[in-house]
Amino acid sequence: MQARDYSANETLRNGRAVEIRALRPEDRAGLLAAVSRTSDQSLYRRFFAFKRGFTEHEIAFYLNVDFVGHVALIALLDEDGQQVIVGGCRYIVVQPGQAEVAFAVDDAHQGQGVGTVLMRHLVAIARNAGLKELIADVLPGNTAMLKVFRASGLDIKTEQEPEATHLVLHLT
Ligand SMILES: CC(C)(COP(=O)(O)OP(=O)(O)OC[C@H]1O[C@@H](n2cnc3c(N)ncnc32)[C@H](O)[C@@H]1OP(=O)(O)O)[C@@H](O)C(=O)NCCC(=O)NCCS
Incomplete structure (x- = not known):
């Protein structure tokens, strides 16, 4: 499977189904909604800065992922019949064979195993791409x-x- 078409279904430890899939440009609204549900502390831990708003330039950077030097996955849960983005992770290749990773899960869904499942899939993609280190x-x-x-x-x-x-x- 190409990284840009990546999709996998998993079950969290509480029995809920979660879909892990590649981020797409049309996820813009869902991604911004997930950010708006995330606490200041969680955003600080993700971005190392107090972050409430994003510039258009930043949004374009986070959404338009090439799935080679920059790979992004999202986790989707069914909330009242709607697929809702509850978390995501990405890596950015910083030098040949090495990529920097970052994660965020919205506060209401932390501690359910979403981050752990995201990590497993990001590692699979990184290995498949021949990376040596994260x-x-x-x-x-x-x-x-x-x-x-x-x-x-x-x-x-x-x-x-x-x-x-x-x-x-x-x-x-
Ligand atoms: C870090 C983060 C991505 C982990 O995602 P998650 O979905 O909560 O992770 P998991 O549910 O897989 O939990 C992993 C472990 O952390 C624990 N954990 C999760 N949230 C926690 C919290 N708020 N406080 C204490 N422990 C927590 C879980 O209980 C679990 O421990 P266990 O395996 O001993 O049960 C998420 O908490 C988050 O978005 N944090 C803010 C952003 C951030 O820190 N990004 C990292 C920058 S690289």
């Missing part, structure tokens, strides 16, 4: 993100930096 920076106190990375089973090297923990996850 890197991430995690702010102090963000145990949920660290748990998601640990649950991937990948070999992880951590480096404590003044403002954040820098992680290198080995795919090979």
Whole structure:
């Protein structure tokens, strides 16, 4: 399956069905709605800055993904008969063989395993693309993100930096 056509159905630990699929330009409204349901603290942990609004330039950057140097997946849950975006993750290749990853799940759906499932699929795509390493920076106190990375089973090297923990996850 091409990364841009990626789609998989999973069951969360509470029994709910979740679809993991490639982000599409037409997800704009759903993605912005998900951001609007996400707390300041979660957005800070994702963007390392207080983030409420996004410029058109930023929105275009996050939506128009080429699925080579930039891959983005979303998680969709059925809420009252509607498929709603509850989370997403992406990687951006920063140098040959190495990509930086980032995740966000809206607050109401955190702790249900969405992040862990997203990670599993992002790793599958990264491996398929021949990447060797994923890197991430995690702010102090963000145990949920660290748990998601640990649950991937990948070999992880951590480096404590003044403002954040820098992680290198080995795919090979
Ligand atoms: C980090 C994040 C993506 C994890 O997604 P998630 O769907 O909540 O993750 P999971 O449900 O798979 O949970 C992973 C672990 O973290 C725990 N966890 C999740 N949310 C938590 C919270 N708010 N507080 C404490 N622990 C939490 C879960 O209980 C689980 O632990 P367990 O395996 O021991 O049960 C999500 O919490 C989030 O969006 N946080 C804000 C944005 C962010 O931090 N991004 C990371 C920047 S790289």
